[in-house]
Amino acid sequence: MEATAVTEKAPPGGPAPAILEAAGVSKIFGGLVAVDGVGFTIPERSIVSIIGPNGAGKTTFFNMLTGLYRPTFGTIAFHGRDITRRRPDQIVSMGMARTFQNIRLFATMTAVENVLVGLHSRTSAGIFRSILRPPSQRREERESHEKARETLRYVGLREEHFDEISINLSYGDQRRLEVARALASDPKLLLLDEPTAGMNPAESARLTDFMRKLRDERGITILLIEHDMKVVMGVSERITVLDHGEKIAEGSPEKVRNDPRVIEAYLGKQS
Ligand SMILES: Nc1ncnc2c1ncn2[C@@H]1O[C@H](COP(=O)(O)OP(=O)(O)OP(=O)(O)O)[C@@H](O)[C@H]1O
Ligand SMILES: [Mg+2]
The missing domain is CATH 3.40.50.300 (P-loop containing nucleotide triphosphate hydrolases)
Structure with missing residues (x-):
């Protein structure tokens, strides 16, 4: 075709x-x-x-x-x-995101941090920047955090769970968090x-x-x-x-x- x-x-x-x-x-x-x-x-x-x-x-x-x-x-x-x-x-950056049948979160990261990983998947330099943290990147980092929190709000995770380690969340909330992480890459198609x-x-x-x-x-x-x-x-x-x-x-x-x-x-x- x-x-x-x-x-x-x-x-x-x-x-x-x-x-x-x-x-x-x-x-x-x-x-x-x-x-x-x-x-x-x-x-x-x-x-x-x-x-x-x-x-x-x-x-x-x-x-x-x-x-x-x-x-x-x-x-x-x-x-x-x-x-x-x-x-x-490459497929993620073209606008396709997914969740997994068996939940695949970073168990020891907080909910916000898991979403940040999804955000960074769109900008390849993101991960290195967040490790090195040059001062000029602080503002961008704050904005990323705010976007992560906004996405978590959108999927219906309660504010008090945003900084919780993901493995401690209820099963339903872990599913929600997976969706939030997928949404962070700004997909056009969600699987x-x-x-x-x-x-x-x-x-x-x-x-x-x-x-x-x-x-x-x-x-x-x-x-x-x-x-x-x-x-x-x-x-x-x-x-x-x-x-x-x-x-x-x-x-x-x-x-x-x-x-x-x-x-x-x-x-x-x-x-
Ligand atoms: N990596 C793999 N190596 C070998 N066989 C595999 C692999 N992944 C899946 N299969 C086999 O392919 C077939 C289809 O599996 P698949 O996981 O896609 O089914 P499914 O429709 O998602 O099932 P379920 O409803 O149980 O999730 C099964 O027979 C499975 O054992
Ligand atoms: Mg299956």
Whole structure:
């Protein structure tokens, strides 16, 4: 596929242009085909989800989009630019950020410090500057701190937890902090890998509202991997279903919910 095609403006009233386009993407680990020729497009400013049983290849697919794994086959374009062989840090600075299925915070750093790491990922000199601290950088550093605190406020972490060591935060707050760190890099596309895992229904509902707010207020496009069907069906404009690495269905929540192949993938074949 011609990479420039995705940047073309859609006609008025037509479909939104794609922010991300994956074509024929596969990942093979030894003899295991974890992701099998998946084509996938995300319209700008949409909220879309990937679902599928355990081991379906969802996280592996995320890892390829974000540059952690290199696809065995296929291409990935972001904002119309080929990113198939880009490094994760390059992809972050192009405007894609993610959270992880298993929380990956810097456990011994405070909440604010974790967000500062996300901020610095945008400016490569940042980390060195913050270690050397020449006086001319103090003001910039204060501004970074203020931006980190503002981001933490935005994701709903309580002020009293801002300077807490992250490992001491509740599970829900650690999830929130991960989102804050991802947001600090000012992404246009945010990938969330099971963000409600371990949350109670009230927390999950709050996070669902927050995803809509991110899209509506900041224009951020969201790609979600999620097992909680209430969250998925409630928030997604479109759902893609993977099973054994293959895309077996795609469409509106209504369409996917009633698709016999999807029901079979989740319930197992009735013989
Ligand atoms: N680094 C790796 N090396 C070898 N095999 C891997 C690797 N990562 C994933 N796999 C395998 O690829 C398949 C897909 O795994 P993946 O983690 O992408 O599934 P998933 O859909 O995210 O599942 P879950 O819902 O349990 O998170 C699994 O069989 C897994 O064991
Ligand atoms: Mg996974």
